Amino acid sequence: MHLESIYEEASTQQRTPEELAIDHVEDDCGHESGIECQNGACLDHQCHCNDGFGGCSCEVPDENECKNRPCDVFAHCTNTLGSFHCSCFPGYTGDGFHCQDIDECQHPDACGINAVCHNIPGNYTCDCLQGYEGNPYNGCADIDECSYPGACAPGAVCKNSEGGYLCACPPGTTGDPVQGNCIDVDECLGAPCGPGAICANIPGSYVCSCPPGFAGDPYRQCEDECSSSPCGKGAKCENLVGNFSCVCPTGYSGDPKISCTDINECARPNACGVNAQCSNTEGSFTCSCPGGFSGDPHVFCQS
Numbered sequence: 001m002h003l004e005s006i007y008e009e010a011s012t013q014q015r016t017p018e019e020l021a022i023d024h025v026e027d028d029c030g031h032e033s034g035i036e037c038q039n040g041a042c043l044d045h046q047c048h049c050n051d052g053f054g055g056c057s058c059e060v061p062d063e064n065e066c067k068n069r070p071c072d073v074f075a076h077c078t079n080t081l082g083s084f085h086c087s088c089f090p091g092y093t094g095d096g097f098h099c100q101d102i103d104e105c106q107h108p109d110a111c112g113i114n115a116v117c118h119n120i121p122g123n124y125t126c127d128c129l130q131g132y133e134g135n136p137y138n139g140c141a142d143i144d145e146c147s148y149p150g151a152c153a154p155g156a157v158c159k160n161s162e163g164g165y166l167c168a169c170p171p172g173t174t175g176d177p178v179q180g181n182c183i184d185v186d187e188c189l190g191a192p193c194g195p196g197a198i199c200a201n202i203p204g205s206y207v208c209s210c211p212p213g214f215a216g217d218p219y220r221q222c223e224d225e226c227s228s229s230p231c232g233k234g235a236k237c238e239n240l241v242g243n244f245s246c247v248c249p250t251g252y253s254g255d256p257k258i259s260c261t262d263i264n265e266c267a268r269p270n271a272c273g274v275n276a277q278c279s280n281t282e283g284s285f286t287c288s289c290p291g292g293f294s295g296d297p298h299v300f301c302q303s
Contacts, residue, residue, distance in 0.1 A: 035059065052082040074099040074122070091122030112139030114163070131163035155182035172204030196222035212241050234260035251283030275301035 002254050017139045024037025037047035040058035046055050054062030062091035064084075066077035071086035075096045077177035078085040093102050104110050104119035104124040111126035115136035118125045134140040145165040146153050146158035152167035156177035169175055188199035193208035197218035200207045210222035226237035231246035235256035238245045248260035265279035265285035272287030276297035279286045289301035 004186075027237055069094050072099040074101075089122055112141070114140040129163060131165075153177050153179060153181045170204060172206075192219075194219055194221040213243070231256055232258040232260060248281060259266055273297050273299040273301060275303075 030183045035057040035276050037057050038059045039053040040047045040049040040051040042048075049055070049058035049062075050268075051064050051067065054060050059079065061244060062081055064079045066084050069077070070084065071077040072094065074092045075086045075088045075094070088094050088096055088099035091102055091104075092099040093203045096101055101119070101121050101180045103119045105119045110124060111117045112135065114132045114176045116129055118127065120230070127137045128134060128140035128203040131143055131166045132140035133143050142160075142162055144160045146160045150166060151167065151299070152158040153176060155169070155173060155175075156167045157170050159168070167177035169177045172185055172187070173182040174182070175182040175183050184201070184203050186201045187206040188201045191199070192206060193199045194217065196210065196214055196216075197208045198211050200209065208218035210216055215223065215225050215228070216222045224239050230244065232255060234248065234252055234254075235246045236249050238247060246256035248254055248256045251263055251265070252260040253263050254260045262280070262282050264280045266280045271285060272278045273296060275289065275295075276287045277294055278288050279288065287297035288298045289295055293301040295301045295303055
């Protein structure tokens with residue numbers, strides 16, 4: 001065995017596994033390029049050069065211009081053999097030496113419907129508008145706030161709208177429909193019914209009615225039933241509680257709902273006294289003693 005081989009074997013036995021692995025990687029790079037990796041480190045079959053060197057095997061002295069930061073603060077510097085290259089970061093535009101933010105919100109389809117776009121350095125975000133929910137990048141849908149318990153005050157009516165909702169007290173009530181409550185209004189305090197009518201307050205409204213013995217439209221006027229002359233000709237109307245009655249007056253007869261006619265009392269036997277004369281009048285009659293007679297005509301007239 002040659003002395004050189006003995007020294008090489010001894011050297012190999014004294015080296016650590018990590019050092020032997022590095023030799024293996026360097027040998028691997030050498031096999032790929034045909035030249036051993038110099039002034040750098042071999043990683044994944046590629047030679048990564050130390051600062052100040054370049055080339056496939058880092059064998060060429062090269063100045064790393066990127067160390068002087070020649071590019072824009074929003075650009076990436078790539079060193080090349082004998083030169084360098086600047087490229088703007090994603091979300092920026094320019095030549096690498098001067099980069100400016102791209103306003104993605106200027107694109108009409110940057111966000112979905114019912115969403116608002118916020119431009120930020122190098123990027124953008126989307127948020128659903130107030131009253132909407134969903135994925136702001138695909139589209140936001142209206143929230144039905146009225147489906148939430150307690151959206152409005154007790155007794156209030158909730159009406160959903162695009163991007164919001166409205167609380168209102170129903171007709172006949174008043175109050176704060178959002179934070180307070182809705183209470184009934186006593187409309188009868190304003191005397192809304194017709195003359196002579198009775199007003200009754202009910203939740204959210206009121207009712208007008210004519211009192212017993214009166215008729216008509218309670219929202220306009222209530223009148224005594226007899227005021228409309230419901231009885232027949234010559235008859236007398238008598239108002240009762242909740243009703244009325246038609247009667248023929250004294251001295252008249254017939255159907256009081258149709259007509260009352262005068263009674264001829266003189267046609268009755270003995271309407272007047274003996275020898276007296278009877279004269280019929282409307283609704284009555286008179287008795288008188290004829291000429292040459294005297295006395296009480298209702299009893300006896302004497303000559």
